[in-house]
Amino acid sequence: MVAKETAWTTYWHAANRLDSCIVRPGQQEGDQKAIFGFWREFVKGCPSGGRLLDLATGNGAVALRLVQAAADLGKDVTVNAVDLADIRPESYLTEYSDFANLIAFRGGVDICALPFGDQCFDGAVSQFGFEYAPATSAVAELARVLRSGAPFQLLVHHKEGALVAPNVAQIAEIETLLGSGGLVDCIQQLLAGTSSMDALEGEGRRLLSENNNQLPRITAEIFAAVRQLLTRQDLDLAIRIQGAADMRHRLEAEQERMRQLGHAALSGDEADSLCRLMTDTGLHDVAVQPFHVGSDQALLGWQVTGRR
Structure with missing residues (x-):
């Protein structure tokens, strides 16, 4: 079993990208435009010279969007960006050095125990991260660190959203790959000298047959990686x-990450419950509504807004 924070650390290090999978294949431009506009509207309501907090920042996509939007709007803001995982966003922001200098990243931070004083931020945000934490503690910390009247804006997973639905099939696919006698076992046994290429090819034929001669995405990526492992002459045994072994670890981490995502996603009743909790904690003007992206108006998540 891969630990929760280890799963995300593995993901962010291996992803080599700013965002988690928040844009859909073939819809990148429209989805990214909608998401940037979402955060730009938040910055409009923040004071120039303000100090903003990005909760569960990942590789820093939202933090970067905040400072970019502020520059577009002629505002001066700084961002503190935290995540429970061992994040290293600076390595993905080399082409944005002017903006990255306005962001202070910090990994290993639980958003339920923030290392900041009371009422020290002029706004707070989170994109697909806040909902992973225990709600009562996370909301209490959000309320504690915001100055009176400061806004917050969250984008959280929707149970029926475009990012959640594919998880069930992908979790099942990974279970097949990692199962006893499955593809990963065949690869490791071949390299260890306890199995033959025939066994690996047989597993490939079986997977093709079960999937109408079209391998699922993760399985196809594994076969591409295997070909590289077996054919590169510069790699010793x-x-x-x-x-x-690293391939197995990454699959286990991805499986755990997907399970967490499915568990964290909110139904309509759960989103309403989160809003009531926020109001009871002393936050004001709390509202929730679905957030759609792209020309097809695909459901991406819930947007939760309010102020201290």
Whole structure:
């Protein structure tokens, strides 16, 4: 079992991208435009010279959007961006160095125990991160660190959203890959000398047959990685064996991450319950509504807004 924070650390390090999977294949431009506009509207309501907090920042996508939007609007803001995972966003922001200098990143931070004083932020945001934390503690900390009247804006997973629905099939796919005698076992046994290429090819044929001669995305990526492991002459056996072990670890981490995502996503009743909790905690003007993106207006998540 991969620990929760380890799953996300593995994901952010391996992803080599700013965002988690928040844009859909073939819809990147429209989805990204809608998401940037969402955060730009938030910055409009923040004071120039303000100090903003990005909760569960990942690789810093929202933090970057905040400072970019502020520059577009002629505002001067700084951002503190935290995440429970061991994040290293600076390595993904090299082409945004002017903006990155306005962001202070900090990994290993639980949003239920923020390392900041009371009423020290002029606004707070989170994109697909706040909902992973225990709600009562996370809301209490959000209320504690915001100055009176300061706004907050959250984008959280929707149970029926476009990012949640594919998880069920992908979790099942990974379970098949990791199962006893499955593809990953075949790879490791081949490299260890306890199985043959025939066994690996047989597993490939079986998977093709079960999927109408069209391999699912993750399985296809595994086969591409296997070809590289087996054909590159510059890799000695020890490196290939380690590569197969790393492949298993990444799949286990991705499986855990997807399970967490499904568990964290909110139904309509759960979104309403979160809003009531916020109001009871002393936050004001709390509202929730679905958030749609793209020309097809796909449901991406819930947008939750309010102020201290």
